[in-house]
Amino acid sequence: MTIDAIVIGSGIGGLVTATQLAAKGAKVLVLERYLIPGGSAGYFERQGYRFDVGASMIFGLGQNGTTNLLTRALAAVNVSQEAIADPVQIHYHLPQGLDLKVHRVYKKFLQNLIAHFPHEEKGIRRFYDECQKVFKCLNSMDLLSLEEPRYLLRVFFQHPLACLGLAKYLPQNAGDVARRYIEDSQLLKFIDMECYCWSMVPSDMTPMINAGMVFSDRHYGGVNYPKGGVGQIAQKLVEGLEKAGGRIQYQARVTKILTEQGKAVGVQLANGKVYQGKRIVSNATRWDTFEQLLPAEEMPHNEKKWQQNYQKSPSFLSLHIGVKESVLPAGTECHHILLEDWEKMTAVEGTVFVSIPTLLDPDLAPSGYHIIHVFTPHWIDDWQKLSPSEYEAKKEEAAWRIIDRLEKIFPGLDAGLDYLEVGTPRSHRRFLGRQDGTYGPIPRRKLWGLLNMPFNRTAIPGLYCVGDSTFPGQGLNAVAFSGFACAHRIAVDLGF
Ligand SMILES: NC(=O)c1ccc[n+]([C@@H]2O[C@H](COP(=O)([O-])OP(=O)(O)OC[C@H]3O[C@@H](n4cnc5c(N)ncnc54)[C@H](O)[C@@H]3O)[C@@H](O)[C@H]2O)c1
Ligand SMILES: CC(C)=CCC/C(C)=C/C=C/C(C)=C/C=C/C(C)=C/C=C/C=C(C)/C=C/C=C(C)/C=C/C=C(\C)CCC=C(C)C
Structure with a gap:
């Protein structure tokens, strides 16, 4: 054949x-x-827990529009995947008491953010509304190869304004757009974090098209967790x-x-x-x-x-944790981001990402327990040239530093631990075959x-x-x- x-x-x-x-x-x-x-986007199983290896906050599983590309890819080969709607994309725990939930409903998210920065109401609305414009352009057309001239011609004739809109945003970065409307330095740092937590770079290096997708689709198709x-x-x-x-x-x-x-x-x-x-x-x-x-x-x-x-962006230190359900306070959301000092946002072990998928799909853990998946940036260089015992000790120390910090959001985490497995940039390199375990390319x-x-x-x-x-x-x-x-x-x- x-x-x-x-x-x-x-x-x-x-x-x-x-x-x-x-x-x-x-x-x-x-x-x-x-x-x-x-x-x-793989998984592994240990002692009754099914852990995601990396990806955990899933866009593209929505039902409407043209940007629900995972749903569309599955449908193209006659399969489908049940998706569980996540009501809050991220619960941010940021410096200076900036505690904020990004609600799936756009209006509620804006209200939450404006409550922290009432003097910037107009700027906030203008920035996020501009992100919605990018998304509306994308979400109106078939998304195929931009290297195929006949497709380009066809979408251009079908959606001339959307194409011109996208062409305008292609060379722009989100931070420049934000700075047109917003002055408050803490709010600009928040927007840096909104970008950093998925692009691994601050807003002035994050492409506006991608920011438009993420900041709008979370309120449109939404973040949805795949059942199982x-x-x-x-x-x-x-x-x-x-x-x-x-x-x-x-x-x-x-x-x-x-x-x-x-x-x-x-x-x-x-x-x-x-x-x-x-x-x-x-x-x-x-x-x-x-x-x-x-x-x-x-x-x-x-x-x-x-x-x-x-x-190459840094890799991650990841903690795959099983905990007693009593550790999670009532009303805990699925995804969290923790940072105590703005200066450390992009540093090693600065930002901590948390995902608790069992809040949406309890079947991933034994009854009475939850999965907490935690990750924080780390470079492979810090994990090379260690003896097996030095490597194990370094993993253990790093894990406990992170668990200590998480006690602030989940008091009793340490006492409620049932399972702990630590992955390093070396694990990411080995299991994903990605050079240096990198999460992907970032602009220099x-x-x-x-x-x-x-x-x-x-x-x-x-x-x-x-x-x-x-x-x-x-x-x-x-x-x-x-x-x-x-x-x-x-x-x-x-x-x-
Ligand atoms: N949403 C989230 O929470 C989240 C978190 C982490 C990662 N992600 C995303 O997931 C995306 C990864 O998708 P992707 O498709 O680019 O790549 P990928 O790294 O997930 O997949 C590459 C596959 O190729 C295989 N492979 C590599 N070299 C090979 C070789 N020589 N021979 C045979 N197989 C080989 C690997 O084993 C792996 O299965 C990343 O971009 C990342 O952004 C998302
Ligand atoms: C013709 C003319 C004139 C013109 C033309 C123009 C055009 C048409 C253009 C077009 C364009 C296009 C199509 C584009 C597209 C784009 C897209 C699709 C995009 C997408 C994007 C997406 C994204 C960015 C996403 C992302 C996400 C992520 C990364 C996530 C992540 C997450 C994580 C890491 C998690 C964290 C957190 C926690 C856990 C808490």
Whole structure:
């Protein structure tokens, strides 16, 4: 059988590409190095708990509009996923008593924020309303490959104003828009945090298109938790892929992308096995793709340039905790962000992210217990060159520092602990196959919004990239977009 497309990696980016192509009748093979699909959106089970490995705040599972890309990707291969609506996106616990909930209902969120900054009411409304404008443009059109001129022409004729709106926002960053309307320095810091907690950079480096998506979709499609855990999304996509005639192989680590006369024609696995395909798609990060799977010394010029603009974000220290339900005060929300000092927002162990999925889906833990998933930025360099005992001791110390801080929100956490497993940047590197365990690319300095983010084609004919090192960057819904776009471009290239 001739394979039309080989997809390296079954992260959500890779799986959306694969399912979209299979749904169009292409012969697709997905090669995944790990035991299960999902990558950062995977899961693992211990002592009756089902933990999400990374992604936990899920956009794109809504029912309406065109930006619900996870729902759409599942539907395209005749599968679906029950989603549980989260009434509050984040409960922020920030310096200077800035305690605030981002309610799913837009009006309630604005009321909460304006109550803290009444003097900035007008600026707050103008900034977030402008984010809604970006979203309305996106949410009115089919989202496909911006590298396909006929699609661009079609959407432009169908939605000229929306396209011009998006073209205007593509080079902008959220912080510049916020500063047009808002002066209060604490409020601007809050907006930095609103961006940092998903883009890993402050607002002046966060693309406005992405901010428009996140700050609006949370009030439109909403944040929804997949029943059965985040890992279900990938499991369902694989089910749909196989129903549509596609194949996936696990424990199939690609070590080389094979080229002939400069064109990508196949891949080689760690066990020596070779597969040939008409098109090769890499869902590995750009660093892994162009430094490991292809010879680093032959890196195309535009990839070197990309690396001058973008660097690897830090990885995370993650705590997967099981606790007695008595630890959680009544009315506790699912997602929390904790920071005690604005100066430390982007520092190692500065911001602490918390997700308690069992508040929405109790079946993920034994009865009477909850899961608390905690993560905070850490660099791999701090975890290298340690003996096994030094590594264990360092993990333990770091975990208890974080648990101590969390006692402020969840008094009795320490006493109520039932299970604790600590992941480090090394665990992220090992289990997700991401160089240095990075969460994804971040700008090295202020760039022009999304203008420098590459689409799916690469300088190597026949090779495409998908996932968070392609336009529009990190986030499950963002990589789902990248998957739709990649599959669209390949389908056109192959004449499907
Ligand atoms: N919403 C949240 O709370 C949250 C939290 C963390 C991460 N995320 C998002 O999840 C996104 C990740 O999606 P993605 O699709 O870009 O990638 P991914 O890293 O999730 O998936 C890549 C997959 O490729 C596999 N792989 C890598 N190298 C391979 C090789 N050589 N051979 C075979 N398989 C290989 C990995 O095992 C993994 O399954 C990130 O962008 C991140 O933003 C979201
Ligand atoms: C023709 C002309 C003239 C023009 C053209 C223009 C156009 C058409 C354009 C277009 C564009 C587009 C389509 C775009 C798109 C975009 C998109 C889709 C985007 C998306 C995005 C998304 C995102 C960003 C998301 C994200 C999310 C995330 C990352 C999340 C995360 C989270 C986390 C980390 C969690 C934390 C927290 C806690 C736990 C608390």
